[in-house]
Amino acid sequence: MGSLSFEKDFEPSAVTPRGLAPPGLIANGDFGEMKRLKVATPTAPRKNLNVAVTEPGSRNNGPSLDCILMNYIDTLSQRINYHIGYPVNICYEHYASLAPLLQFHLNNCGDPFLQNTVDFHSKDFEVAVLNWFADLWEIEKDQYWGYVTNGGTEGNLHGILVGRELLPTGILYASKDSHYSVAKAAMMYRMDFEMVNTSVHGEMDYSDLKVKLLQNKGKPAIINVTIGTTFKGAVDDLDVILQTLKDCGYTYDQFYIHCDAALNGLIIPFIKNMISFKKPIGSVTISGHKFLGCPMPCGIQITRKSYINNLSRKVEYIASVDATISGSRNGLAPIFLWYSLSAKGQVGLQKDVKRCLDNAKYLKDRLQQAGISVMLNELSIIVVLERPRDHEFVRRWQLSCVRDMAHVIVMPGITREILDSFINDLLQQRKKWYKDGNVTPPCVAEDIGAQNCACSYHKIDFIIP
Numbered sequence: 479m480g481s482l483s484f485e486k487d488f489e490p491s492a493v494t495p496r497g498l499a500p501p502g503l504i505a506n507g508d509f510g511e512m513k514r515l516k517v518a519t520p521t522a523p524r525k526n527l528n529v530a531v532t533e534p535g536s537r538n539n540g541p542s543l544d545c546i547l548m549n550y551i552d553t554l555s556q557r558i559n560y561h562i563g564y565p566v567n568i569c570y571e572h573y574a575s576l577a578p579l580l581q582f583h584l585n586n587c588g589d590p591f592l593q594n595t596v597d598f599h600s601k602d603f604e605v606a607v608l609n610w611f612a613d614l615w616e617i618e619k620d621q622y623w624g625y626v627t628n629g630g631t632e633g634n635l636h637g638i639l640v641g642r643e644l645l646p647t648g649i650l651y652a653s654k655d656s657h658y659s660v661a662k663a664a665m666m667y668r669m670d671f672e673m674v675n676t677s678v679h680g681e682m683d684y685s686d687l688k689v690k691l692l693q694n695k696g697k698p699a700i701i702n703v704t705i706g707t708t709f710k711g712a713v714d715d716l717d718v719i720l721q722t723l724k725d726c727g728y729t730y731d732q733f734y735i736h737c738d739a740a741l742n743g744l745i746i747p748f749i750k751n752m753i754s755f756k757k758p759i760g761s762v763t764i765s766g767h768k769f770l771g772c773p774m775p776c777g778i779q780i781t782r783k784s785y786i787n788n789l790s791r792k793v794e795y796i797a798s799v800d801a802t803i804s805g806s807r808n809g810l811a812p813i814f815l816w817y818s819l820s821a822k823g824q825v826g827l828q829k830d831v832k833r834c835l836d837n838a839k840y841l842k843d844r845l846q847q848a849g850i851s852v853m854l855n856e857l858s859i860i861v862v863l864e865r866p867r868d869h870e871f872v873r874r875w876q877l878s879c880v881r882d883m884a885h886v887i888v889m890p891g892i893t894r895e896i897l898d899s900f901i902n903d904l905l906q907q908r909k910k911w912y913k914d915g916n917v918t919p920p921c922v923a924e925d926i927g928a929q930n931c932a933c934s935y936h937k938i939d940f941i942i943p
């Protein structure tokens with residue numbers, strides 16, 4: 479059997495240049511907005527790897543199950559050095575120690591703090607992890623409630639639901655650059671939704687927030703604050719948002735703040751003490767598989783204990799109380815999180831943060847020196863650059879592209895060698911793409927600011943002021 483190859487076997491996902499939004503997909507150029515598709519999306523289907531479920535007796539001529547798996551693992555191992563477009567930390571060594579746990583079904587269904595009737599859960603580890611985050615975000619152990627989620631999306635769905643239950647007539651405010659799960663929450667909960675403008679860097683436009691808060695003055699505000707936006711890594715300023723609420727006359731009982739810190743929730747605290755329950759915020763969520771690293775998707779959601787009764791329901795079947803979104807919950811994830819946090823500690827995480835920030839700056843500087851449009855926000859490890867011209871390159875480096883931009887997320891596993899190899903490949907390819915001058919690199923001034931744009935027009939503008 480030939481080895482499985484993503485290069486051969488996967489089609490690049492459909493990438494649509496600006497102005498050619500797929501019919502039915504109303505993109506509006508935003509990240510947070512999701513609109514209903516009216517026609518089938520033209521996104522290319524994934525080519526499959528010809529893996530089938532076969533009956534045990536019918537595999538005489540085909541490869542064994544182990545052989546198929548070994549090929550798959552081989553392919554993943556080869557592709558690992560090209561995994562630079564999405565925020566997953568693949569740098570963990572706990573799988574060997576924790577592999578024996580796979581022989582048990584661990585299910586953390588229900589409330590992490592209450593007794594279960596079944597012993598096959600990891601709620602002690604879950605609470606240990608939650609306590610660690612409660613310390614980090616400055617809330618006393620007897621004042622918070624939380625759980626290990628299936629990821630950042632579930633955290634957002636939960637945080638916004640807590641806000642909606644506290645303030646049922648509240649309007650949800652989120653910036654254009656917020657994650658699409660926020661718009662999904664508005665749709666699922668049928669909430670009124672105000673999309674707030676953003677700067678070219680991706681940060682919330684506080685004057686637009688102010689205008690909208692004043693327009694809706696009679697109704698409470700549920701605000702999603704993004705601590706590290708998905709595409710540009712911009713950090714909404716929680717303190718400015720709190721001041722804006724105050725200036726608009728919103729008292730503490732008239733607003734709820736959910737902080738979506740999916741990626742940056744484990745970066746920011748080591749640079750600047752911004753996320754704190756000493757401030758009037760309602761909930762904070764992160765993804766566990768992002769900066770910390772975990773082989774399965776997971777996340778952490780923390781809110782105030784006094785808020786959770788609104789959501790809690792007694793469930794006789796599980797002999798527990800439930801205020802979570804999921805039913806069954808992955809009991810392995812809290813153990814992986816506990817192991818990573820304990821193995822790294824605050825000092826290890828701090829080192830990761832510093833290395834990633836330094837490497838992100840290295841990438842940005844090298845691209846800039848090579849005359850490529852690039853932007854790197856403060857406190858961010860996301861380097862936004864001009865969209866590479868061809869699908870193959872995008873697919874090889876597994877890049878995420880939006881309009882005329884792509885980004886590289888400089889996670890802990892991404893070394894300078896990987897970055898150098900990416901830069902060299904990009905420079906080589908650009909020589910081919912743009913060699914005869916008929917096609918030029920895209921102008922990204924609107925996306926990342928004229929000062930960061932190196933297109934022929936803005937470069938000249940820059941050199942001859």
Ligand SMILES: Cc1ncc(COP(=O)(O)O)c(C=O)c1O
Nearest residue numbers: 629630631657706707708740765
């Ligand atoms: C800001 C932000 N929020 C939420 C999410 C969703 O996280 P998850 O993929 O863990 O559901 C992401 C994912 O990239 C994100 O960037």
